[in-house]
Amino acid sequence: MLSNSFHALDSLFFSTPAPLRNRRSFQAWRLTVRVHLDLPGAAGPGRLHVTDLGAGMTRADLINVLGIGSPNAQAATRGKGGEIDASEEALGGFYAAVCALASGAEVATKSKFDDYYEFEVGPGVGPGGAPEEGVGRMQIDDEDKGEDEDEEEDKGEEKEGEGGAQGDTRGEGGKGGYGHFRIGRPLKEGQCPGKETGHTRLHDVTGPSGTRVSLTLRPEVANSPDFTAEKVREMVAKCFEASQYSCVFSDTNDPQTMDESKLADDDEEDAGDGEDYTNFTSLGVADPGDLTYNTVLVRSRYIPQRLNMRERKILRLVEAAMVCSGYTSMVDGGGFKSETRRCQRQLQGITGVLHGLVMACNYEAGQALAESRNFEEYVDYYRQCFEIARRHKVMNPEKMRVEYGKLVYMIQDAVALREQLGFNVKAPLHTVYEYLEEKGGLGVLSDKNIEYATQEILATPGKSRDQINKEIRRKEKAVEMIKEKYSSRNLSEDEIHNCLYSICDNNSFLNSNRVPVDKMIAFLKKYFAPDTYEPEYNLAIVSGEDGARLSHSHERQYYFALQSLTLWRDILDDMFRLWSLAEEDLVSESIGYTLKDTGQGFQRVQQSPRTYKAMQQILQRVQANVDTWIGSSVVHLGDHNVPNALNFIDKYTQVPRILGPIVTCLEVLEKMVGDDENLETFINNQFGGIEKLNKDILYDFFKCAFDGSGADNFYDAGSCIDGRLTSAWNWCQSLPSKEYYVIFRLTGFVGFDGEFK
Secondary structure, three states: OHHHHHHHHHHHHHHOOHHHHOOHHHHHHHOEEEEEEEOOEOOEOOEEEEEEOOOOOOHHHHHHHHHHOOHHHHHHHHOOOOOOOOOHHHHOHHHHHHHHHEEEEEEEEEOOOOOEEEEEEOOOOOOOOOOOOEEEEOOOOHHHOOHHHHHHHHHHHHOOOOOOOOOOOOOOOOOOOOOEEEEEOOOOOOOOOOHHHOOOEOOOOOOOOEEEEEEEEOHHHHOOHHHOHHHHHHHHHHHHHOOOOEEEEEEOOEOOEOOHHHOOOOOOOOOOOOOOOOOOOEOOOOOHHHHOOOOHHHHOOOOEOOOOHHHHHHHHHHHHHHHHOOHHHHHOOOOOOOHHHHHHHHHHHHHHHHHHHHHHHOHHHHHHHHHHOOHHHHHHHHHHHHHHHHHHHHHOOOOOOOHHHHHHHHHHHHHHOHHHHOOOOOOOOOEHHHHHHHHOOOHHHHOOOHHHHHOOOOOOOOOOHHHHHHHHHHHHHHHHHHHHHHOOOOOOHHHHHHHHHHHHHHHHHHHHHHHHHHHHHHHHHHHOOOOOOOHHHOOOEOOOOOOOOOOEOHHHHHHHHHHHHHHHHHHHHOHHHHHHHHHHHHOOOOOOOEEEEOOOOEEEEOOOHHHHHHHHHHHHHHHHOOOOOOOOOOOOOOOOOOOOHHHHHHHHOOHHHHHHHHHHHHHHHHHHHHHOHHHHHHHHHHHOOHHHHHHHHHHHHHHHOOOOOOOOOHHHOOOOHHHHHHHHHHHHHHHHHOOOHHHHHHOOOOOOOOOOO
């Protein structure tokens, strides 16, 4: 049933223009599946409702897809002799669900190309009924029906009145059961369901399109201890872990309503951007609030809290444990005769680290643990240790470059082997939003002074000392005002202070990592233009020449480089969110990995739906801001090019390491030339002056770093999203062979990799 909803949302998403589908109201409302469970009681039998606002179905779809169905579906729903294959593959998801769970089903649907209809199948549906409702037959023997009968049925459908279809009313199996279906049109022609028509429940179809499937549960299902609201919520959440869409769940004890005015019509202005999108109880799989990225309130969901002194001591312990551990070499090197032996080696490595963490803190406890092997006793401590290390990494992507890989892969295996271990070491990251929500202080994030209180004071060129001091005083005043306003018995001023400066750390990271990209964009616009160029500075490339694997004119190459840099800037702007989602994908309890030789050694190949969805949102946002997108929009993730979310996120932390040395070289060189006449003479004689040298370096970068080169073979190269970064790395490797490499060395360049500690 949920799979059908996903297909409907896919159809809606890809048929909607990008400017409309990028709106927050569209993504938060139209792309959210609603699941509601009516518990059995005095109000009636138990019912399960699954609603999406996707493409919807026409009346013809209802008849052809649900009213006829496959022969297996017909026989199963009518109980015709013999054993019936009731799998989803044989029946389709709808009738498989009916057979497994329900005594009857109702489908309410609205398509943009048709009116609102209600379809019903189950006991009690027969040729009697109200005169406005059409009753049709569940077809059984397709091969026995001739052309004449086809024509008669078509004529019957042509007699449709305002109420619905008037087709054949009694089939071979019409003695109760599922022998008949009923289709009705309860609303006026052209009318959409909404508030004025009484469709205000969470699971009602509203707006121009959508479908609701309601199953009347059999008593033994509705009253089963395995079908409680909590169990159903867990099952639904598991389904959505691998989906790019979000879900809202409710039940009889937790009813919810929604305002139709918050649903923006595809053809109208987005009226919902100013509305509150947090009044639904989300499953936590894909929160609607994560669809905007530039407000403190939203970013705080992914901003980790600063570590305190006690947590920093634990961090040093975990780092030391990972330095000593050779876990990934031990379990990912291949050579195991069976998966069982690899599993045994994984458990040895995991328990060895867990034992060491306890032993390092308390020798006696470590000795006792070595004898009892009762690791579950310290599960909270393990979760805290690993959460602190992960939180530190998200806040400082340049740190723990080797240790973090071993740590997250070990946690990934520990989650997969949680049944063998007897516990789960996975714990959510402690974020600013979560902490303030727990303390009742979310108002801090919406305060009008929050931007001043969390800004980073930068000594940019042209800014006077007085202006810097003024900004510092304004920031300190804003911090004091917020602390005084929101402090309470549950939330102290020191705790607010820590949260504010955690946000400030995020702003500092964004500034330091985006500045090189912004400066390279400025250099591109300063030294080059899309419509004119000097003959010696033509950015055009031809596939097969000088290693290039793309063919672009000067104008296309200019925009290709500009769009790539803009995309990198937006990715860095959303890095904390991407990193948090990447971790969720890596340590997912429902999505495993496969150890494969990808041509770069054995890698853990794993699908990453959360990271992929977030990347698609960023890509769509960038594409919406440019006139024409040049190159491919393919995002490699979970294949031999980018095996998993860790490889993906690590690629984009390299962007500042690639662009930073180039920017530093150009800026430092100008200062050095002003201070050293001999250096200026050397540059004038060797390179024709500093301006020409700057332009030569940038020309080579913008032409050769975006030429599609760098992959292992021709088919993996090109203009895809991650291929652009591969080309830039290829240029970095060729830098020592460049004529101007000596200038990089003169300005202090030592390499692009940075420090690994």
